[in-house]
Amino acid sequence: MTRRRAVALGAAAAAVLGIFAAVQALRTPSVQVASAAQGRAAPGPDGIQTVELVGAAGEYRPNVIHARAGQPLRLRVTLHDAHACETRLLAPDLGVDLPLRPGGSTEVVLPPAPAGSYLFTCEMKMVKGVLVYE
Numbered sequence: 001m002t003r004r005r006a007v008a009l010g011a012a013a014a015a016v017l018g019i020f021a022a023v024q025a026l027r028t029p030s031v032q033v034a035s036a037a038q039g040r041a042a043p044g045p046d047g048i049q050t051v052e053l054v055g056a057a058g059e060y061r062p063n064v065i066h067a068r069a070g071q072p073l074r075l076r077v078t079l080h081d082a083h084a085c086e087t088r089l090l091a092p093d094l095g096v097d098l099p100l101r102p103g104g105s106t107e108v109v110l111p112p113a114p115a116g117s118y119l120f121t122c123e124m125k126m127v128k129g130v131l132v133y134e
């Protein structure tokens with residue numbers, strides 16, 4: 001193996017490790033969000049716990065959402081800006097992939113989930129929040 005090839009392989013390995021570390025960080029339950037805005041799901045008219053989120057100015061608020069474990073959860077997301085970063089909300093560990101409507105509201109009811117912290121992000125994983133089932 002040439003030295004140049006060894007260097008290239010080393011760089012590739014470092015890149016893969018970096019990506020792995022980034023993915024692990026995203027999956028870490030004790031996710032830290034930049035500026036935490038706490039929210040709590042409350043029973044809606046039909047008894048399903050519901051939380052309203054707003055996507056605006058490059059973030060989702062609230063971005064730390066407490067909900068009851070073992071019960072369905074309705075997310076109602078209103079997108080106030082057409083910022084490309086927030087137009088799709090993902091919570092991979094909860095099976096959520098929700099396209100959002102700029103200037104409107106979008107709803108999804110998540111099936112009951114066990115206690116734990118679940119990351120949610122924009123499509124590019126730049127805007128982050130966490131659903132805390134307790």
Ligand SMILES: [Cu+2]
Nearest residue numbers: 085122124126
């Ligand atoms: Cu994004």
